[in-house]
Amino acid sequence: MKQWGKQIKIPAVYMRGGTSKGIFFLKEDLPSDPSKRDKLLLRVMGSPDPYGQQIDGMGAATSSTSKVVIISKSNRPGCDVDYLFGQVAIGQPLIDWSGNCGNLTAAVGPFAIDHGLVDAPKDGVATVHIWQENIGKEIIAHVPMKDGEVQELGDFVLDGVAFPASEIKLEFLDPGGEGGVLPTGNPIDILHVPGIGEVEATLINAGNPSVFISASSMGLTGTELQQDINGNPDLLARLEWIRAHGAVAMGVADDIEYAMAKRQHTPKIAFLAEPASYTASSGKVVRREEIDLLARILSMGKLHHAMTGTGAVAMAAAAAIPGTIVSNILGRAVSEIRIGHPSGIVRVGAAVERHHHSWMVKKVVMSRSARRLMEGFVLVPNIID
Template identity: 40%
Template sequence: MISHRLPSILASPSWRTFASTAVHRAPQRSLPAAYYRGGTSRAVIFNQSDLPTNRASWDEIFRRVIGSPDPHGRQLDGLGGGISSLSKICVVGPPSHPDADVDYTFIAMGVKNSQVDYSSNCGNMISAIGPFAIDSQLVGHTTNGDADLRIHNTNTGKIIRSRFPTEDGEAASSGSFAIDGVAGTAAKIQLDFLDPAGSRTGTMLPTGTVTDTFDGVSTTCIDVGNPCCFVRASDLGVSGTLTPDEIDAHPDLLSRLDSIRRQAGVAMGLADHTEKVPGSVPKIGMVSTPGPGSPSTVDVVVRALSVGQPHKAVPITVALALAAAAKVPGSVVADVTRSPPVDETGITLGHASGTLMVGAEFTAEGRLSHATVFRTARRLMEGRVFWKKA
């Protein structure tokens, strides 16, 4: 019975459409790439020379590689991890700045949406850029000893000095340094953000005042590493030690924070209207004074958001901005920060996954000369990354 019907089935329009589609399947595309953990983030890293010279074609490649947009929020069909700290792309290439060894461009990828955002920097992933440059032989290096590289972040135009040990011609991965939010220990990477103020706005206090008021909430807007704004958790009627899940589940906290963030973005000159404020900047953080349950080593507690999501640790650029704001009298951050700090080396932040110490140094004239943080990084994979055509 089936054999008699087969010729008519094969002649049907639906079968011809299926057969045509099957015969003309497009092969997957691929490019050389590496996958690195940097601090408490992960990203796919490309050598700029491997990408198309026409940058207009980058966005779609990055979406396909990372698996965005994914309405399920998991990015299972790509290398993203379903949250903002794991949905990132980095591009590294020859320096366009006379004081740099390499250029580094950061791209924040939307998870559920198709956003490809070049407007901000990622302090965590900077920790992986020096090791990538050494491992990929983009820069010269010694067989053993410390590497000392200057990285030009093209998103902000700022220089970051990266120092870390090498071994057998590659970035060392093993070491005794631990960071909260990452299991185990690894080699220490020192990152000095040189002259970090005014990364996007040209000045540390872009609104011209130490505090502004948005939706009735006192807010400090500051641009160090990335444009950021800070509010007191108490002014929003919530505890400063909420977990990321509790922030996410709160009925209106995220929308209130985003409203403040967007108004701050306009006040900082990042956009003309609140609807046009990028998702990645300004970043926003809720700060509070360490309570009885906080570690004795903490100077200030912060809960940060990145691309609309509660961060499970704290973005490094938010930490840099917070450390600088803690030294500005009258700022929202200074008002809730313990003084003197528990460690004279810097300000110790309490975040959702532990603690982080950040240093900020001002000159006698009041200029922020540099900010320093210590991280770890590790190469996880290198080879070719595949994606399918839409």
């Protein structure tokens, strides 16, 4: 890192990956001490901001844009790069490193190629083997190349992103987390949530830990958009309360207080329903026959504007396992689903196998896109000495 006036200057790339944006760094350009690193990254993003806007930083005051990524060349056999993701809280001095961002995963391969961490063909498709450090899993990105550069522009349309780009195919290998895909061993558990009652939930750990409930259990239809949910603080509080109880039940948090204060990024909570026609946030009509189920997922306490990548991974895994909230809505277990989310439709497929009394998710596949938005340096006050 170089001194520049009264600020320090850190090499960085601002990238869109899927329906998210984040600041990408090489690990070597950041402090090696985790506490100093986090302090610096919070300042980069403009957190904590009591006004909730991140005006004095690179964040854009939403869970989809308050994100950081750290990339390094991997020493792990068979992997090209290590990828660490941090979800930066907006109003708190917190970076949650507990899970992956499936959307930003799409930008990891292009970043690695651009920085010479991976050998890539001049034309065709570069295969990048990514070690996702947060969850300890391998992801394979298939990145299109043209004339020796990542082909960023194309005609692949991703609902939730205004402009088309080039398609990047992602394979999430063995995405089930520690303790198995179904941590409790049950496709559906009953959560006893004080003040709410008994809530049926599928607790699944694939891509990221997730808590799935039916929309009807909360008096919802599954066609809601951001303004319908995020303007209802009582509903948000109830969903967060359920999420925290799900975190404890699936063993990723020791107690409710920890889940709510320190583990806000994961597990995610989503509510699902049978297909119905609705108008997406873009104004486009999504027809009932175009989708297999409705899903709305929350991130950092707010309804996501589209669908988290890891949420789609977990839903595809749950769809392939009989008896879950997802497969029950579908009417049967299936290997591929079309999810209707607030911005449109996402398609994702999963391959699962039954081993004795447990399920194994072999692979989940989906397509995203990515693009560099700005490259150069971020400038922050020198607060790490």
